[in-house]
Amino acid sequence: MKASVGGYARATDLQHAITLLEAADGMARVLAGGQSLVAAMNMRLSTGDLLVDISRLSELRGVTDEGDTIRIGALTRHVDVEGNALVRDHAPLLADAVKVIAHAAIRNRGTIGGALALADPAAEFPACVLALGATLHVMGSDGERTIAVEDFFQGLFETELEPEEILTAISIPKAEMGERQVLQEVTRRSGDYALAGLCLVKRQGGHRVTMLSVGEQPELATDAMAKLDDGDIEGAIVSLRAEIDPPSDTKASAKYRRHIAGVLLRRAVDQVTGDAR
Ligand SMILES: Cc1cc2nc3c(=O)[nH]c(=O)nc-3n(C[C@H](O)[C@H](O)[C@H](O)COP(=O)(O)OP(=O)(O)OC[C@H]3O[C@@H](n4cnc5c(N)ncnc54)[C@H](O)[C@@H]3O)c2cc1C
Structure with a gap:
């Protein structure tokens, strides 16, 4: 079956992406790694939406040391989460999780932000970030807000994200001395x-x-x-x-x-x- 798409726009920066989402008035979907969204479109579980492609927004990619926390950009791919030294040292649970997520082809394109925004109850990253007590960073037309992970997941494939909001990053508290994950x-x-x-x-x-x-x-x-x-x-x-x-x-x-x-x-x-x- 062919996917049904209501248009495609490649965002040039984060503000452009938010403007596109806002203009679509709830009829747009963020496209990150496409590993779940494109499959859903092919099965006609998602139809007619404008695709707002954020995959080239380099500011949403990578892992940084922020003192007591590490900050993982939403577009950081599964394979890069696994291979990152800061993640392995301070949040090894996430690196271990990648080893059991799907197959190499999916891990090479899928992003941690996509996995969290999708909120599949069978996925590893949502359960991991909840166990780690993460904070999620979200950007929308009203600016940035942070959401405690305990408030982020709202049900089956449902999160606190509004339709015009983008998950930009995830902050994870660094593991204490002797912590086990x-x-x-x-x-x-x-x-x-x-x-x-x-x-x-x-x-x-x-x-x-x-x-x-x-x-x-x-x-x-x-x-x-x-x-x-x-x-x-x-x-x-x-x-x-x-x-x-x-x-x-x-x-x-x-x-x-x-x-x-x-x-x-x-x-x-x-x-x-x-x-x-
Ligand atoms: C065959 C197969 C097997 C899989 N097996 C597993 C598995 O064992 N374990 C597992 O955890 N996952 C599994 N996955 C899912 C995979 O990890 C996906 O890559 C991931 O869930 C979604 O990431 P993505 O970047 O591809 O998101 P996309 O497919 O691009 O997007 C997914 C959803 O999130 C939204 N979204 C994406 N990024 C953002 C953002 N930054 N802000 C707001 N909304 C956003 C999109 O609009 C869409 O609704 C599997 C997928 C497939 C196809």
Whole structure:
């Protein structure tokens, strides 16, 4: 099937992109790496919109050291997130995540901003940035605003972004001395979306646990986190299975995903404590 497009415009800078989006009055889509959007257009899940191509805006690309945080430009490709020394040193969870995202061709074009703006509940980056406590930087016609990641994901493929806004960057707090960041997931085949996945971040201030593919959006598993903070691993597993609401689909039942959630938490804790089973 051929894609249905309502026009194409290549933005020359960020302000131009915002002007184009605003003029389209809700009938435009930002085009970044195109790995999800073009597939959706080919399937006619997205039709008739003006495509505002931001892919050449170099100011939205790359990783910078900002003191207590690193700032990752929204157009930084998955492959560049994985290979970046600042990411590997200060947010290794993101570099580890790239290894299990899709295939090389998709990782070479897909961008971290695209993955977050899309808010696919089966994607790795949304769950990772929530576990890391990121801040998202957004630009629109009213200027720049920042959104705490806890407020960014609003449901199935839904975020806080307004139609004329562009996600410009993501700030991640640098890992503390001794901090551990772990991603565990189960997939049928290498490169597939995970049947279920779990991020665990252990800091001095406590644990942060998020999951992917077990609900409409990534959420902090607060009951399980509190149990882990108390050192009660068995209690954390019970709590995690109780607080998620996984779907049943052709790939896995809700019951299986709930079971896997507990298994993944145990594996993640073992990995963090070095007691790998
Ligand atoms: C076969 C296949 C397998 C995949 N497997 C995985 C996987 O295992 N794990 C995983 O996490 N992902 C997977 N993906 C998704 C992939 O990682 C995408 O690249 C990513 O989700 C979207 O990034 P993009 O830059 O290509 O965004 P695009 O496709 O260009 O855009 C996606 C959406 O985000 C919006 N958008 C993009 N950038 C911005 C921005 N800066 N500001 C505002 N809105 C924006 C677009 O308008 C669009 O709605 C897979 C994709 C395919 C096609």
